[in-house]
Amino acid sequence: MTSRSTPVLATVAELAGVSAPTVSKVINGRDDVAEATRMRVQAALDQVGYRSPSQRRIRSTGPAMVDLVIGVHDGAYSMEVLRGILDYAVTVDVDVVVSSHTPNKLSRVDHEEWAQRMKESGRTGIIFVTSQVSSDQVRAFSQRGIAVVVIDPLNPPPPGGYASVGATNWAGGKAATEHLLSLGHERVAFLGGPVAAECSIARLHGYLAALMSRGIASRADYVFDGGFNRETGVAATRAVLDLAEPPTAIFAASDTIALGVLEVARERGLRVPDDLSLVGFDSTPLAEQTLPRLTSVAQPLQEMGRAALRGVLRLARGEQLDSAHTELATELVVRDSTARLISTRS
Amino acid sequence: MTSRSTPVLATVAELAGVSAPTVSKVINGRDDVAEATRMRVQAALDQVGYRSPSQRRIRSTGPAMVDLVIGVHDGAYSMEVLRGILDYAVTVDVDVVVSSHTPNKLSRVDHEEWAQRMKESGRTGIIFVTSQVSSDQVRAFSQRGIAVVVIDPLNPPPPGGYASVGATNWAGGKAATEHLLSLGHERVAFLGGPVAAECSIARLHGYLAALMSRGIASRADYVFDGGFNRETGVAATRAVLDLAEPPTAIFAASDTIALGVLEVARERGLRVPDDLSLVGFDSTPLAEQTLPRLTSVAQPLQEMGRAALRGVLRLARGEQLDSAHTELATELVVRDSTARLISTRS
DNA sequence: CTGAAAGCGCTTACAG
DNA sequence: CTGAAAGCGCTTACAG
Numbered sequence: 001m002t003s004r005s006t007p008v009l010a011t012v013a014e015l016a017g018v019s020a021p022t023v024s025k026v027i028n029g030r031d032d033v034a035e036a037t038r039m040r041v042q043a044a045l046d047q048v049g050y051r052s053p054s055q056r057r058i059r060s061t062g063p064a065m066v067d068l069v070i071g072v073h074d075g076a077y078s079m080e081v082l083r084g085i086l087d088y089a090v091t092v093d094v095d096v097v098v099s100s101h102t103p104n105k106l107s108r109v110d111h112e113e114w115a116q117r118m119k120e121s122g123r124t125g126i127i128f129v130t131s132q133v134s135s136d137q138v139r140a141f142s143q144r145g146i147a148v149v150v151i152d153p154l155n156p157p158p159p160g161g162y163a164s165v166g167a168t169n170w171a172g173g174k175a176a177t178e179h180l181l182s183l184g185h186e187r188v189a190f191l192g193g194p195v196a197a198e199c200s201i202a203r204l205h206g207y208l209a210a211l212m213s214r215g216i217a218s219r220a221d222y223v224f225d226g227g228f229n230r231e232t233g234v235a236a237t238r239a240v241l242d243l244a245e246p247p248t249a250i251f252a253a254s255d256t257i258a259l260g261v262l263e264v265a266r267e268r269g270l271r272v273p274d275d276l277s278l279v280g281f282d283s284t285p286l287a288e289q290t291l292p293r294l295t296s297v298a299q300p301l302q303e304m305g306r307a308a309l310r311g312v313l314r315l316a317r318g319e320q321l322d323s324a325h326t327e328l329a330t331e332l333v334v335r336d337s338t339a340r341l342i343s344t345r346s
Numbered sequence: 347m348t349s350r351s352t353p354v355l356a357t358v359a360e361l362a363g364v365s366a367p368t369v370s371k372v373i374n375g376r377d378d379v380a381e382a383t384r385m386r387v388q389a390a391l392d393q394v395g396y397r398s399p400s401q402r403r404i405r406s407t408g409p410a411m412v413d414l415v416i417g418v419h420d421g422a423y424s425m426e427v428l429r430g431i432l433d434y435a436v437t438v439d440v441d442v443v444v445s446s447h448t449p450n451k452l453s454r455v456d457h458e459e460w461a462q463r464m465k466e467s468g469r470t471g472i473i474f475v476t477s478q479v480s481s482d483q484v485r486a487f488s489q490r491g492i493a494v495v496v497i498d499p500l501n502p503p504p505p506g507g508y509a510s511v512g513a514t515n516w517a518g519g520k521a522a523t524e525h526l527l528s529l530g531h532e533r534v535a536f537l538g539g540p541v542a543a544e545c546s547i548a549r550l551h552g553y554l555a556a557l558m559s560r561g562i563a564s565r566a567d568y569v570f571d572g573g574f575n576r577e578t579g580v581a582a583t584r585a586v587l588d589l590a591e592p593p594t595a596i597f598a599a600s601d602t603i604a605l606g607v608l609e610v611a612r613e614r615g616l617r618v619p620d621d622l623s624l625v626g627f628d629s630t631p632l633a634e635q636t637l638p639r640l641t642s643v644a645q646p647l648q649e650m651g652r653a654a655l656r657g658v659l660r661l662a663r664g665e666q667l668d669s670a671h672t673e674l675a676t677e678l679v680v681r682d683s684t685a686r687l688i689s690t691r692s
Numbered sequence: 693c694t695g696a697a698a699g700c701g702c703t704t705a706c707a708g
Numbered sequence: 709c710t711g712a713a714a715g716c717g718c719t720t721a722c723a724g
Contacts, residue, residue, distance in 0.1 A: 008700085008701060008702090009701065009702060010700095010701080010702095018710080018711085019710070019711045019712080020701085020702075020703090020711085021702090021703075021704085021710080021711060021712090022709090022710065022711070023702095024702065024703060024704090025703095025710095027702095028703085032709060032710090033709070033710085034709055034710090037709080037710085052702090053399070053400065053701070053702080054399065054400035062463045062467065063446055063447075065443070079425060079428075079429055082425075082428075083425055086444055089444070089446050090446045092446075093446050094446055095443050095444065095445050095446055096443070096444045096446075097411070097441050097442070097443045097444075098432055098435070098441065098442045098443075098444060099441050100409055100435050100436045100438075100439050100440055100441055100442075101409075117408045121408065121467065121468070122467070285631050285634075288631075288634060288635060289634060354716085354717060354718090355717065355718060355719095356716095356717080356718095364694080364695085365694070365695045365696080366695085366717085366718075366719090367694080367695060367696090367718090367719075367720085368693090368694065368695070369718095370718065370719055370720090371694095371719090373718095374719085378693060378694090379693070379694085380693055380694085383693080383694085398718090399717070399718080
């Protein structure tokens with residue numbers, strides 16, 4: 001007849017068939033414990049759901065806390081996601097801890113320490129936004145019962161995997177390119193972000209798919225990568241406009257890249273959209289403020305935030321997610337930077 | 347010779363001249379302790395800075411945590427403030443806990459409980475944004491060593507007082523009105539927010555001061571109040587346009603109110619700014635999205651957020667603030683909704 | 693109301 | 709590596 005009351009150290013010791021001091025050592029990460037013993041004790045700890053006195057105090061008190069770690073502090077994007085998270089957090093009575101952590105700098109040991117600290121201060125889960133997340137890192141959290149969801153992961157999910165929320169980047173890239181093709185453009189360039197970034201790769205392939213479905217051959221000299229920033233837009237646009245056959249339209253994989261395109265167009269006396277059509281990606285407030293206003297693919301950032309928090313809370317409750325990766329729909333927002341191709345420039 | 351090591355229960359007991367159990371009772375709020383004894387023990391607790399084991403563990407671990415409580419979840423405004431706070435938080439390595447608390451619903455007892463819970467989870471300070479904050483509430487926190495700063499308090503600081511950060515609402519109201527006067531308008535209406543809201547009152551008085559300095563008499567039928575929302579703008583604009591002598595310009599105390607003004611103008615076939623000039627307040631992204639774009643008084647919301655966090659951290663370090671209330675400068679941003687008065691409508 | 697005594701949960705120092 | 713013994717910090721039950 002097992003006791004229903006809160007498990008204490010002795011409970012675990014009995015279950016694991018060791019003494020209390022040994023359990024204590026395992027909990028505190030001492031290294032003078034045999035590996036086999038450690039595993040047996042760990043299993044017992046997990047089984048009874050042991051929590052230290054300070055943890056017992058914390059867990060029971062106040063609303064659940066979920067951490068938010070923002071990898072790339074690029075402002076508009078992450079603030080929109082945060083807004084979605086906060087809106088939902090208020091309705092489900094969850095405190096959101098916006099972490100000042102800069103996870104990319106951390107080694108594996110630090111991850112363990114970080115996860116441990118989060119467990120000790122009673123965090124329910126953690127959401128990463130546009131971060132490089134390793135499976136080691138995810139394991140450090142999930143082993144301690146802290147749920148993890150990644151929004152728009154930069155790297156493809158590792159084999160171990162983690163739950164993630166993203167946008168339909170491929171479909172968005174395809175829609176952007178199809179819009180340009182339907183306006184009569186056949187020479188369309190693609191200006192991408194980091195080569196390794198999943199979202200950028202997906203947008204590129206959407207672009208390629210749209211070209212292919214129209215029977216237009218893709219050209220390697222029309223495809224660039226770099227970063228999601230103005231500088232990439234400037235450099236790539238200069239290069240592509242210097243080609244013998246420059247494109248009549250450009251699909252930039254982010255609004256910030258498109259900003260660089262606009263800058264070079266102005267510099268060279270090209271009017272947008274009359275001489276050059278341009279589609280961006282993200283449809284952040286930026287897209288409303290440029291002249292001309294930017295046709296751009298909108299990501300449902302607030303919804304992504306909400307979905308991530310919902311996912312974390314479900315995982316924390318021990319439920320299964322319907323799918324490890326959720327993709328929410330992007331939408332092309334047509335503004336003033338795209339127009340029908342009139343005359344073909346040589 | 348007093349020990350320098352962390353004070354434990356016995357330390358306090360000796361200092362207060364009682365036994366350990368008695369100190370334990372005081373800490374846990376038992377009522378079987380004589381009032382005089384309780385006070386003596388409390389004094390000893392404060393003197394040595396006693397913290398329970400769980401508190402000792404928490405305080406020493408991880409970055410400082412500051413809570414943010416958003417009173418009015420009106421989106422754009424509080425998100426800008428939050429952004430300023432987060433920018434600064436990253437540089438000083440502070441975690442920001444965006445609380446899902448709805449403080450206005452809490453009674454005094456709840457305040458004590460809330461503050462206690464915050465202390466137990468090791469919070470350094472708390473920032474309230476556009477909230478009704480009572481001195482009881484502030485006391486509950488500061489008595490537990492949790493620093494409090496209020497951004498743009500809705501009510502005037504009570505006698506006890508608290509540190510606060512705001513914008514120069516009076517100067518902003520004056521600048522908005524002077525802009526309209528300098529364009530030749532003499533019949534200028536004021537559409538305010540809640541009568542009791544400090545910021546709205548200050549804007550009204552800025553408006554009155556501008557009129558007065560030009561020797562223009564203020565008219566009671568040109569002054570309205572309500573809430574910071576579209577509905578107030580709609581109702582007040584209808585009323586003021588129905589006057590025998592309608593105004594040629596309107597100063598709305600928020601962009602959301604101005605939205606209502608634009609709606610009624612459209613409804614009545616009045617062109618803005620040709621037939622009616624309009625100035626808003628806040629200069630949120632909204633002001634960029636209306637047609638015409640809104641001339642509006644910008645509040646330095648991000649700076650206010652930064653200043654509040656800086657203030658909390660200084661208070662937490664035991665430093666004095668230079669001033670209990672800091673006002674950061676507003677700035678009139680002229681866009682397309684104001685124009686020179688051409689013909690006087692009857 | 694107060695505190696000596698017993699007890700709880702955990703950790704430490706050390707013998708084997 | 710392991711655990712009996714001692715110890716620490718706190719709380720509880722109860723005698724006065």
